[in-house]
Amino acid sequence: MIDTEALRTQPELDGENVVLAQLDDSYFAAAWEAVRDPEVIRLTGTHTKFTEEQIHRFLASRPGLEDRADYAILRKEDRAYLGDVVLSDIDEHNRSGGFRIALTGPDVFGKGYGTEATKLLLDYAFDVVGLHRVSLEVFAHNPRARRVYEKCGFVREGIQRQALWWDGEWHDVITMAVLKTDPRP
Template sequence: MSAVIDTEALRAQPELTGENVVLTQLDETYFEPAWQAVHEPEGTRFTGTHATFTEEQIRTWLSSRPGLDDRADYAILRKDDRVYLGDVVLNDVDADNRSASFRIALTGPDVFGKGYGTEATKLILDFAFDVVGLHRVSLEVFDFNPRAQRVYEKSGFVREGLQRDALWWDGEWHDAISMAILETDPRP
């Protein structure tokens, strides 16, 4: 395979449909649920987010997502009623090395454990490898989030390393686990 990725696929960002979720372009129309999500304590802990955001920062960030050719920011919607469940992102796209970073954030405990994150992860990995042409997708997950680690392993990510004491949270240090999946790895 050539070392060229399809940046037009990133820019156009087609809707991705699964059995229970739909991934669609993240933009300012999702401000209200995204604003609520950045204030959800469990979500901020799982992402290690110390920052406090203003409404204007979130609106500006959301409105800047469409049309980018170096990342893909998707809203995760429940398929049957199109309720916002979170977002999933391919970012830090490195075209020369056909690689990107991955992150996902669900809106909170009311949607955890229902398979939405697993399905969204699989959909975006299929897009990353089969459409965009990436070779490698990597992530970091904190040691206090074993549920996410299981989702990533179930999706084909392989543990590659440990960043010791990478996050200071609530008075203690936590490790970050590095994981990645290659286009040649099995995708369940």
């Protein structure tokens, strides 16, 4: 059974170097910069050009949802915003959900923040919310993210050939998932 109350109230998740806190409009300035960073846009395959109003509205609507958990990734030492991590597309009948993460840009890549945030969210998904399966999609042109996901227990399940058109070429989308029963480092 899925604990929708855990999703609605979203407890803060505390790690060694990061804290996951409820995503809301108080993180607007850093989130606004992130959605305009060219490398973040490329790695997430985002074609949409967001407006400030859209980002404000999105962030303000995150608290209190019962069908997903949107977390801000904060550096533990100073609570600086590093990105967001999301558990979404909750399917109560099949105890499954989707996963997404986006860091703010190259200045925070490669420092272990994404790995730690992913592990914290998976522990929450399996041990608190009660999910059995968490899946994701990652673009083939993002090998750093694939390595992080594998390090956190995700297993490659398939490929969607030429599913993203970016900068004049087609890119594959790799599907991955982790089960509650899979080993997680």
